[in-house]
Amino acid sequence: MKPVIYTDLDDTLFTTLKSYRDVDQSSLLRVTTAKNGNHSFMCGHRQSILNWIEAGATLIPVTARSLDAYNRVTLSAVRFVDGAVLNNGALILNPDGSEDMSxxxxxxxxxxxxxxxxLRLIEALEEAPCDIRIHRHxxxxxxxxxxxxxxxxxxxGVLLNLGLAEALVQQRNPRGRVVTHRNGNNLAFVPSGVSKKSAVAYLMENRSDLAGRPSIGAGDxxxxxxxxxxxDMLLVPARTQTATKLLA
Structure with a gap:
């Protein structure tokens, strides 16, 4: 059976120039358009790995990206044609690009x-003595x-500012209605009950074309x-948060 790879995108399949400081930038393939100019790229090795994976597996992106940010991934139209999980699991796209309304x-x-x-957290963060930017999804x-x-x-700066933001969440998050995920300079706030895991489980259980197939989970x-x-198996990029934890 053809396996299914449920894969994160940023810092898994591609990453920003921060990860390619010692690489000839002319050799990189730009694969996203970022509104702040901090675009993402793939080196030749990642391109080859993706080509190899794509030849033998079905790819399902599982990403924190919103629909707008996902549409600015230039790989999406040609590589990811079997649906996607967006917004940390809050939105699922069908293979035809439509929203899974159920x-x-x-x-x-x-x-x-x-x-x-x-909304209360946003108000508190805007008044807090931390130098941050807030993106509502x-x-x-x-x-x-x-x-x-x-x-x-x-x-x-990241340690100080995101540390203050996390402390505010602990103070103003009654009954744990919001869950936070932190990775580098990225602190995500997700409604409790929403997760990549629950969305992937839903796909496995409800899409007949995915049910029962060998599966690989990829993420950083x-x-x-x-x-x-x-x-069934895990795929973890080297020198990432997960790789560091597993190899500690």
């Missing part, structure tokens, strides 16, 4: 419970979560490990 109806209940907390009028990043992207972040645990 899943969205389930997720909206979780989002409704989390939205008042998210909206799908229509539904708030699917948000992401906080430090404007000071030095190691010290500790937040990816739960959905990867549903799979």
């Amino acid at each position: 899943w969205s109806e389930t997720v909206q209940g979780y989002c409704a419970h989390a939205t008042p907390v998210l 909206m799908h229509g009028d539904v708030m699917l979560g948000m992401t906080v990043k430090s404007n000071d992207e030095s190691e010290k 972040s500790l937040a990816d490990l739960p959905f990867m645990s549903l799979c």
